[in-house]
Amino acid sequence: MATGPDYSARRSRLTRSFKSAGVDALLVTGLANVRYLTGFTGDSTWLYLSKSATVLISDTRYETQIANECDIVDVDIRDARKPMKVAVSEIVKKAKPKRLGFEPAHVTFGQHADLSEEITAAELVPTGGLTERLREVKDKWELQQIRDAVHMAERGIAVVRSGLTLDQTEQEIRYILEAAMRSFGATGPGFEPIVGVGPTAALPHAHAGDLSVSESPILLIDWGAETKSGYRSDLTRVFVTGKPSKQMEKVYNTVQEAQQAAIAAIKPGVKCVDVDTIARNIIADAGFGKRFGHGLGHGFGLEIHESVRMSPLTDQVFEPGMVVTVEPGIYLPGKFGVRIEDDILVTRDGHEVLSSVPREFDDAIVEFLA
Amino acid sequence: MATGPDYSARRSRLTRSFKSAGVDALLVTGLANVRYLTGFTGDSTWLYLSKSATVLISDTRYETQIANECDIVDVDIRDARKPMKVAVSEIVKKAKPKRLGFEPAHVTFGQHADLSEEITAAELVPTGGLTERLREVKDKWELQQIRDAVHMAERGIAVVRSGLTLDQTEQEIRYILEAAMRSFGATGPGFEPIVGVGPTAALPHAHAGDLSVSESPILLIDWGAETKSGYRSDLTRVFVTGKPSKQMEKVYNTVQEAQQAAIAAIKPGVKCVDVDTIARNIIADAGFGKRFGHGLGHGFGLEIHESVRMSPLTDQVFEPGMVVTVEPGIYLPGKFGVRIEDDILVTRDGHEVLSSVPREFDDAIVEFLA
Structure with a gap:
């Protein structure tokens, strides 16, 4: 019998591709990509990933579900008062990436505009297909x-x-x-x-x-x-x-x-x-x-x-x-x-x-x- | 009994909002918005709408379904050889809008980059929520x-x-x-x-x-x-x-x-x-x-x-x-x-x-x- 997936190993493979992609960190927003990298089966949840930080950004609806499903140490749970872009910006302020990759196929034009407005310290870099490539x-x-x-x-x-x-x-x-x-x-x-x-x-x-x-x-x-x-x-x-x-x-x-x-x-x-x-x-x-x-x-x-x-x-x-x-x-x-x-x-x-x-x-x- | 929806009247209400939104035409890409405006129940299909043009842009999988479901006169069916961005660009070249609105919540960052590359004669203008506003x-x-x-x-x-x-x-x-x-x-x-x-x-x-x-x-x-x-x-x-x-x-x-x-x-x-x-x-x-x-x-x-x-x-x-x-x-x-x-x-x-x-x-x- 094959054993269950090693999400941590998948994330390590992904971070090893950051250098050639020219980013220090990646904001994973595609639902299936988040699931592939963390085991989380819900929605409305993004993953901030770098060599030193792994943060699931979610909301109160999913607090218990994430604890049940995921091996992730760091989880940022927002309530209905805090928009996603603010939660992401707070993590970026702490983690200080210079070039933050995002998935152009899984971020809408509007979400990108919101993130650009909120995140000023890091450069947002379209970084397509890294997780999809692993998933092939x-x-x-x-x-x-x-x-x-x-x-x-x-x-x-x-x-x-x-x-x-x-x-x-x-x-x-x-x-x-x-x-x-x-x-x-x-x-x-x-x-x-x-x-x-x-x-x-x-x-x-x-x-x-x-x-x-x-x-x-x-x-x-x-x-x-x-x-x-x-x-x-x-x-x-x-x-x-x-x-x-x-x-x-x-x-x-x-x-x-x-x-x-x-x-x-x-x-x-x-x-x-x-x-x-x-x-x-x-x-x-x-x-x-x-x-x-x-x-x-x-x-x-x-x-x-x-x-x-x-x-x-x-x-x-x-x-x-x-x-x-x-x-x-x-x-x-x-x-x-x-x-x-x-x-x-x-x-x-x-x-x-x-x-x-x-x-x-x-x-x-x-x-x-x- | 209420009669069925008047898609043409819905589209007219929408085009009447173009002036205050500052666009001559709108590319409708949200699935539910396309359905609301045309009756089409499939996916992978966009609507180009202006006062003078109403074109459904779809592919061969949906050719017959559109004919069955929609009252739209103008349908542009592409096959697997033609990318969506090229089909849109061809319509823009014919219709010649100056400012083409698009839906920032229903166009990914990547799709916008593709469209921007292909469409040079018209300005692409993020125009959010016009159809959603009607649907409220x-x-x-x-x-x-x-x-x-x-x-x-x-x-x-x-x-x-x-x-x-x-x-x-x-x-x-x-x-x-x-x-x-x-x-x-x-x-x-x-x-x-x-x-x-x-x-x-x-x-x-x-x-x-x-x-x-x-x-x-x-x-x-x-x-x-x-x-x-x-x-x-x-x-x-x-x-x-x-x-x-x-x-x-x-x-x-x-x-x-x-x-x-x-x-x-x-x-x-x-x-x-x-x-x-x-x-x-x-x-x-x-x-x-x-x-x-x-x-x-x-x-x-x-x-x-x-x-x-x-x-x-x-x-x-x-x-x-x-x-x-x-x-x-x-x-x-x-x-x-x-x-x-x-x-x-x-x-x-x-x-x-x-x-x-x-x-x-x-x-x-x-x-x-x-």
Whole structure:
């Protein structure tokens, strides 16, 4: 069994990156980054970190929770009378950093203006992605959490599939799936599950609605579980619930071919964009180039979308320990859509597919009594 | 029956505020603001708005959904090859605003840096709160949605209370509550419900965990429903599930007195801070001043926390049509906490309490067989 995370070691790795980033201290404001570095699961809480100081800045709502969840020695609890910017400024006055980094993706323009006004002794330096970079590569404990999240998701979809009827609606299926994943230990879905029949499946980010399974031969489910520790899984399968058209079969097989070719290319040293291109070209060659608009996949863990990204715009390279989705899709508006998504771990010499729900066209067919 | 929202009229009200804000156009990036102004329920989508142009900037994942949900004539769909900043810049080049407002609370420091780099012909002007200001006062249709959300929440808690047993855990109660609200038409909870037994109830923002009802005489539930239209309710009740201590009764009655006094003071023209002070003083006079650290309440609607806020720091004034929570609390770490929360509509000559779950101490007592 992997032991729990060593938050102190994570913080040490982060502070070792300060010198090359040109800062003496960092204000960590991204929720998932704060959780990764401290174990705290609430919100509205920032972390001031330097080689000599580690301070969680929170408010009275979280005083006891922080004591329960965190190994942090120094906690600054403010009440409703003290704004966050004042609490930060007081710490800066004591700790006296010259260059204080902040996370440009997790500080709004307005918050930065407030902080700039309040903090005059230190220079505020945008310092992006330091913690996200650490989070790209999962440690042994994190990988076990993600394997658990995949397991919960797979058991959940088995419950849905085994109980599927033609009169169930998208929403009903969503709730059955969520309840099943919880019964297997998930705290809930890893994100709002997408359950789409026919035309709804053609919307890559649809909300589950009132269409019933009988209204199209295509049922798309994009789902995942979240563990108690906050780690997620992210999968998509299409079920064929009626007589499919030739076009449906062609679209399905094209997506599946694109996905398998992309997965096969994943190993350390390979560029993310090159894997995206492999899938994109197969889909374009089949004549559906304009019907696959989104990126091929993304990292995930404490958040459902994390660095790295596979898209035409990324310049990242795979490393051992990264975990990504591979999820090409083809969407025919008003008709149907197909997306097939698996969770892939980059290993030292290649990759491991963490998810094992069958993905061949024949596997997707669900039989009902006539 | 109130008819559906007139998005075009909302946008007109917004553009009428541009002159005094000193901008020719506004880039709306807050998700709930975009939904309020267009009806679009997805994410990753911004609205460019001026007197002569209304453009939704989105990506291929949302092309069909926008066509289904929105009355917007002009939609700019980008694919994975085009970054958002480039799409915005292209629109600015065509529309030629001199001063382009943006929302400082909904644009990160990093996004602003990207936009500044790309957009050279227009000046980017931080223009905060224009849409939030409109959203503070709910129209007739919105009030009906909120009344529906309160109704769904109240029916949900009745299911929980009527089925309560001493061996149910916090998590089990949470799931029963969510399922019940869905059966009454909610798309889900309006936020992650807080279900806390004893010491968990002392954490104002706890996650529902594994404590069972039998472990303390105090059970706190903070919950709400979300309607299909995206509107929420937000209530809190404490149930007494065993023999309470004298201290529990005193704390309960203090919170209830503070809440009732605060609610009684709500009417148009009254300052939010003054209502906060009324509750805070009653709690302090009873000797629990340090045990009530958070603000007294907040507006809600499409988001669970909206303007206005009742706290020691606010300078807002009540107007007819505002809807707020009133939710004082007293938290004794390691022991228990009590919070009582209702949803209040500011009317022309006073207020209306939208929620009707009983709130007297005697009402809170749940009887079990010995």
